[in-house]
Amino acid sequence: MSEPGTEGSRREGARPPGDRAEDPATRAGKRGGVARRRDGALHLLFVCTGNTCRSPMAETIARAKAAARGWDRVEVRSAGAGAMPGAPAPREAVDAAAERGLDLTAHRATLLTREEVAWADLILAMSPQHVARATELGAGGRAALLASYAGEGGRGGGSVPDPIGGTYEEYLETYRRLEELIERLFERLEPEVEP
Numbered sequence: 001m002s003e004p005g006t007e008g009s010r011r012e013g014a015r016p017p018g019d020r021a022e023d024p025a026t027r028a029g030k031r032g033g034v035a036r037r038r039d040g041a042l043h044l045l046f047v048c049t050g051n052t053c054r055s056p057m058a059e060t061i062a063r064a065k066a067a068a069r070g071w072d073r074v075e076v077r078s079a080g081a082g083a084m085p086g087a088p089a090p091r092e093a094v095d096a097a098a099e100r101g102l103d104l105t106a107h108r109a110t111l112l113t114r115e116e117v118a119w120a121d122l123i124l125a126m127s128p129q130h131v132a133r134a135t136e137l138g139a140g141g142r143a144a145l146l147a148s149y150a151g152e153g154g155r156g157g158g159s160v161p162d163p164i165g166g167t168y169e170e171y172l173e174t175y176r177r178l179e180e181l182i183e184r185l186f187e188r189l190e191p192e193v194e195p
Contacts, residue, residue, distance in 0.1 A: 039073070040073050041073045041074075041075060041121075042073060042074045042075070042121050042122070042189070042192070042193060043075050043076075043077070043119055043120050043121045043122070044062060044074065044075070044076045044077070044120065044121070044122050044124065045076075045077050045078065045079060045116060045117070045119065045120035045122070045123045045124070046058040046059050046062070046076070046077070046078040046079075046124050046125075046126075046146070047078070047079055047080065047081060047112055047123060047124070047125045047126065047130045047133075047134055047143075048078075048080055048081070048125075048126040048127075048130060048160075048162070049080055049081055049082050049083075049126075049127075049129075049130070049162060049164075050080045050082060050083050050084065050087065050109060050164065051078055051079050051080025051083040051087075051109040051110055051111070051112075052080070052083075052087055052088070052089050052090060052093065052107075052109050052164070053089065053090065053093045053162065053163055053164050053171070053174065054126045054160055054162060054163070054174060054178065055078035055079065055080060055126065056078050056089050056093065056104055056107045056109075057089075057093055057096065057097060057104070057174065057175050057178050058078060058124070058126075058146070058178045058181075058182060059076050059077060059078035060097055060102045060103070060104055060107075061100075061102070061175075061178055061179055061182045062074075062076045062182050062185075062186075063076045064101075064102055065182055065183065065186055066186075069186065069190075069193075071193050073193070074193060077110070077116065077119070077120070078110065079110045079111060079112040079113070079116045080109055080110065080111060080112060081112050081129065081130050081133040081134075083109040083110060083111045083112065084109055084111075085108070085109055085110060085111050086108045086109060087108065087109040088107060088108060088109075089104045089105075089107045090164070090171075092163070092166075092167075092168050092170075092171040093163075093171055093175075095168065095171070096168070096171040096172050096174075096175040097175065099172070099175075100175065100179070112130075112133060112134065112137065113137065114137050114138055116137075117134055117137040117138050117139050117142075117143075118138065120139075120142060121142065122142055122144075122149075123139050123142050123143040123144070124144060124145075124146040124149060124185070125143060125144065125145055125146060126145075126146060126159060126160040126162070127145070127159040127160070128145065128158070128159070131143045131144065131145060145158045145159065146160060146178075146181050146182075146185065147159065147160060147181055149185060149188070150181045150182070150184035150185040150188065151184055151188065152181065152184065160174065160177060160178065160181070161174060162174075
């Protein structure tokens with residue numbers, strides 16, 4: 001696992017799909033709607049469209065918050081339903097993260113694939129279209145809208161607006177919204193995750 005807020009080694013320590021329990025019956029029991037692994041690990045996957053703005057910002061925020069809580073068994077990744085693999089985060093996203101002390105400079109986009117979906121215990125999407133794509137790739141009941149899962153159903157229709165092509169202020173607003181949603185998400189997950 002890489003340092004909080006970095007992307008450079010995000011695949012380090014990842015188990016090949018054949019090494020993890022694919023059958024939900026072999027995982028630890030479900031509590032709070034999240035199927036946990038026998039070893040207590042929890043794999044979170046954030047999904048947006050291009051994996052350059054919203055989901056990488058969510059990934060770095062979640063990694064930093066998990067580290068601050070001492071949640072060393074929580075692993076976080078991000079992917080895009082229509083990503084161009086290897087694309088960097090735009091300057092505005094990098095700057096918005098830097099303003100909060102996090103680093104997106106090494107981030108490179110990852111396409112949402114069956115392997116990424118199989119890796120994840122919980123897939124948190126920015127829009128209903130992303131949930132649909134994850135479901136097509138085998139997510140089943142493990143995919144949800146981030147806003148809805150975090151307990152915020154009404155605001156913005158449950159979606160996190162895409163700042164791509166927008167102003168720096170729009171990126172900052174998206175970043176702030178993600179911070180708020182991920183804090184609520186972690187409050188919901190807290191009873192399930194042992195430090």
